[in-house]
Amino acid sequence: MSYLDIAVALENKSLTLLVGTGFSMYMTDDSAPSWVSLLVECSQRLEDDLKTFNELFVTDTQSGRIRGKFELTICAQILERELFRRGRRIREEIASIIAQRVNIGTINNDHLLFIRDFFSQNSSINVVTTNYDTLFSDYILPENNRIFAEGVPVGRDNSGLNIYHVHGSIVNPASIVLTMDDYFRFQYRDSYFSRKLYTLLQETTVVILGYSLGDFNLNQILNEAKNTKVKGRKKNDIYYITRDQIDHAIQSYYLDTYGIEVIQESDLTRFFYEISENLETARNVVEAQRNIKTAILNGEVVKDDLKSRQSFDNIINCLVNMGMHLTSDRSLSFLQMVFIHKWELTQERSAWEQYVHFANWLIDLASEVPLRNTSFKDEFLGHVYSSLRKMSRELYLGFSWQAFTAWDSRWSEMLLDNRELIIEHIDQEYFDRINCIGDIKTRHDQSMLL
Template sequence: MNYLDIAVSIESKSCTLLVGTGFSMYMTDGAAPSWIDLLTDCAIRLNDNLKTYNELFRDDGNGTMANKFELTICAQILELEFSRKGKNIREEIAEIITTRINRGTINNDHLILAHHFFSENFSINVVTTNYDTLFSDYILPDNNRIFAEGVPVGRDNSGLNIYHVHGSVLNPSSIVLTMDDYFRFQHKDNYFSRKLYTLLQESTVVILGYSLGDFNLNRILNEAKNTKQGGRKKNDIYYVTRGKVNQVQQSYYLNTYGINVIEETDLSRFFYEVSEKKEVAKKTVDAQRNLKTAILNGQISRDDLKSRQSFDNILSSLINMGIKLDAPRSFDFLRIVYSEKCELTRENHAWDQYVHYAHWLIDLAAEIPLRNTVFQDEFLQHVSYSFRKMSRELYIGYSWQSFAAWESRWTDMILDNRELIIALIEAEGFIPGINGVNDLKVKHDVTRNI
């Protein structure tokens, strides 16, 4: 699993949690309202004999309500109806939330677990589209800084940073609710939009409490993708869900946004698993801080290479030491690194290592031309091994996520390095229909000039 990478990002103070409604529902055993719950409650509060309610919502036949229009449009209509009655819909929403999320509705066992996790890891950045104050009032009330429009920021420069990017009940007028609100937020260059996309691009992101089809989540991911800056720094995105996610969906989100799915994991298990990796993560971060010594000595522990982030730190350390990435000294050390990483893929339950391995090969091929270097042949041997262990579809014993890495990041690599890899594909006998190398050849033909 990917818990070690998440634990390492927390230990290195580069982790952001993107928190949705499902988190509040977990903390309150379902008492917290979903977005459609908020809007249906608002429609009932209009006291117009359910006229607006029936125009906007319908029973889907399973005892739950469905919206007849996109929810931001429903909200726009409700805002107009409240205004006609001289009422403020955002104040109504703040009242609904505080009524349904309070000390009486919060699951105490979940609260203790969350409090312990965040008090141990308050360097995490919490970015939330939720309007409630669960984090600041209950989970970590004595050690936080709230960032929300119209809400004063505490002077203390420590504690859990909580970014209410869509507003907060602390200032109901800040709540982003309607189609107009979302349009303004998306096109307004303010502190919250800039901070949101900076965190998404420069830290490891863990998505909690959203469905993959969630409007808020997909809008944020699309905007982050459109505004993404170039450069070597890599961010990883993990999506945590209680249910199972089929391969088609996983492939789409991995290819489109680089999202790694951690399925069949509720929040209690997530907190436990990440906490279990804390000591190993500390050792990993310490090893990364001592990379200069490792490079000078020409040796590195295999355990220090288990994190996805290790390779980017290695490349940065080489550059910071004034060693060019295509210098013999770099290749001598990278030869050790790739060999040890390859060995990690041979361990039991090492599927995440196969994916790291593929990304590390792509990372190097994106940085320097490898043709006619002393490392060319060895690089291609590693590529061949990665290809033989990957699959286009889900096959037992093969890593389809490795294939997704090669396919989604194909054009990240220098063109001549891609040509080298295509020559390798044509020269070696990979398994037709399994490894997916023919798909890479097709992609290469289409993207040759990119």
């Protein structure tokens, strides 16, 4: 179902791909250099009998992998100084290495044709990349794109694929963000690129491709986005695509901290294939979202139109735009029907995402509407009970740990009286034993003392 949500964002022209080095390596059968291999090649170009290499890097005796003895931005800073002493510029060396490693001779033609076909049909995507290469603009969609990079002229045609090189591009080597000083300047400079990056992260659905979860660039961007997040009705959806299996604890940390949902065991070929396969369904969902006003006026909604997690936000926005108070009997009666249908979706086969949606929708409502004195109070508590009894802190068959993470991490977002309403009515002994929901109540009680 996550693929459907991404496809819906694509159909709504609200999809951003955050692209890292792994994408370039996929496109070139690993010819494209990683960040550490870029710096290693720079050190080898010093021709000092590996003196600088040995000072900055170490080779693991078992895996043969090279890693920096220091943070790589510091290694880059040192290499910049050493190259400058020899009358050379590190960013021009970087551009030269990438040009040699990423070109038409190194690109996997099958991957190129497959990816080019996808983007040709879906050019409304925003591509935000920390890569320096020009894969997208020169090879994937060369005839229909606009490049945004420091010091690079922007085309006037307001169409095609928007490619944001937030850390610079080899088109203008001086723009490359590489050293510790560069990162500090980028982070604290109020530039077009930094503003655009965080706007896209907050206002669109974001899919992270080609990064490891421990990647410096990725975590620097996520931390800054978290710190600059503006609270609003729009919920930012972030997905991380990996071909590996990710430990439950790591998934839980990224979901709790950044709101990132991990889609594991999915390589890039499968990712683009699954999005394409879901586009027809996504078009139906988007059409249904456009008809929400009619559904509200008629007092009826089709269950299958509620499969996307974005549906509830669209319904709330439509009710508000129609001038209907969210506490009115008419609004709450419609929302009751929505929640009943959404719960029915959780009972379908392989519908675990629906449990997470259901929990988040209840939290969204309780974050905006005081429910104690409404006609919807008892129904709301019934839905909360249904959600809580199907969640678990740990991985247990038949229970949703992601629904638990939603309640656990977003508890404080709900209105105070709604939190107290829930606490008054849950079976405390049952949930203490099954879900450790007592932790939530304890934090709630402690917050009342502050």
